[in-house]
Amino acid sequence: MSESIQTPFQDFFDTPEGLADRIAEVLGFPVTIEDANHRIVSYSKHEKHVDDARSATIMQRKVPDHVVNGLWKQGVMSQLFETSEPIIVDSIEHIGLSNRLAIAVRKHNDILGFIWAQSNDTPVTPEHLQQMKDAAQMVSQHLLRQQAKKRKTEENQKEFFWQLLSGTLRHESEILHHAKRFDLQLAGPLCVVVFAFPEDMSHSIERHANYLTKTMHQSKVISRLFDDNQLVLLLNTKDTLHAPTVVQGFIRDFIQKMKERFVMEEMAGVYGLLYRSPEYIRDSYRQALKVLELKEQFPHPLADITGYEELGVYQFINELAALQKREQYRNEKLERIKQYDIDNRTSLYETLKTFLMQNSNVHQAAAQMHIHTNTLNYRLKRIKEIGNIDFKNPNQKTMLYLDILTEQTE
Structure with a gap:
């Protein structure tokens, strides 16, 4: 019988905190383990010379938006998404990031999270690279266990979202009862946003779109689902007075980021009216679909229209x-x-x-x-x-x- 291969991290699998400390001990670098949405899973403690990006991440329990944006602009995130190998990241001063060794934690093609090691001025050796790959395998097992718990909840949540979109659940008390099971906050203003892609989405586009909805913070995405060439989102905005402006900004930024990462000029984003009660989520969804239909029907006059309320008389023209x-x-x-x-x-x-x-x-x-x-x-x-x-x-x-x-x- 062949013996199982041991790694330096084998004994620390059950505790993410212990695993982060152990990875840091083996590498000799401060380490942060993140999930796929850049929220901290664990981080090693008692380090010196911690840079601003790491300090802010630990303080906020997630990577700050300006750091994530900077990593995308420098091509770092694109590299991590495309390779299963560790990558060396040179310092990016304007986001407070010193030299890093990083790797995406995967299950096949799916991104489960990331490991970041702050290497500072220490040269990265082939041994460091192998240690990062070993660490990613162990972290993958931990994140998969977390995902297994979430997956059933997410599937049930998707079913609940379809019930809201179709109007199967119509009464507010019934909707809020179900929402409580999934810990969903359905206090308004709520609206449905639909992004239409030029063709059925590839796995890569779907993965990036899903990633963006979880990392953009202008509005809170309560639920999401993919339907053929459409991404349907339920958004909750806090600012009632400027809520339409917030939603428009969310749509504009999402489309811009997708266009930066993929060549897709015909992508459209629209939204229905904002309501303070979840009873009207079905209506907001139908309105968003109507905006899409009318934009296709009247491409020139409605080219810059994203919201149902902006349609004016076009709402009733058909x-x-x-x-x-x-x-x-x-x-x-x-x-x-x-x-x-x-x-x-x-x-x-x-x-x-x-x-x-x-x-x-x-x-x-x-x-x-x-x-x-x-x-x-x-x-x-x-x-x-x-x-x-x-x-x-x-x-x-x-x-x-x-x-x-x-x-x-x-």
Whole structure:
């Protein structure tokens, strides 16, 4: 019978604190063990010459955001994600990080956590590298035990999230009863955020997206799930007055970071209305999906829109179009202008559309069409005559605008 291979860390498996101390003793460097979201699992004690990044990490029980961001910008995190070997990290002064030896703790391709050893000015030897690999194997076993406990909870939590999104759970008392089982804080303002990727997500993209949602701190991500090419999140923001701005910032930063790490220009992020009661999570989800649908339908006017509340009349444009179709409605003023264009080979309908889309601003509309303002004013005069249109009548002008929009849904 072959003997099992012993490592210097074998006797310290059951205690993460003891394991960190033992790794530090073997390497001769201060050591920090983190989970995949940069929260401290354990750290070695009684060290000297600790740098600012390590001190702040220990104080906060997690790696500070500016340190994580700096590591990504320097390509350190990308290296750790892509290799199972230890890497040598040169000092990064502006984030308070001295020389490091680091390794990602893995189970196959999945990142379980990280080990960081502060090497300072001590040369890293091949023996150090092997010791880090041995340490990663032992830490992997500990983190896997932690994950096994979490996995069942996360699966049940995902089921609970689907129940909220689908409206299966509708009453607040029932929702809060289930939320308590998972220690989820559903006090508002709450909203659903949906990120749509250009295609079904690869394991690598899903892994990075999941990592980002757990390490960005503008808003608290309560629940998350992947659905085909979409990442669906339930967000809780603390600041009621500026909550939409906070959500927009979260979406903007997430997309920017994903684009920095992957080439994906068509990625979109949207959100539904914010509610103070979990009863309306289903509505926020449906609204977010509607924003995605309308952005695809009206890509240019809605290019910069992320939230349902920003849609304005576009919220109801498809419903209005369906009603008009049912009633065989046609705007006679627009029909006369379109017929005039056909008979005379003019473009008065497009002129009117651009004018209304530019909020009746003659200078902006003329610039959009690359014509002189005098030319535009002449065309508007002809439009008023042909269509019997009064541009000073807000009701009439609003109806023209809506009818032009609904025609784009056909």
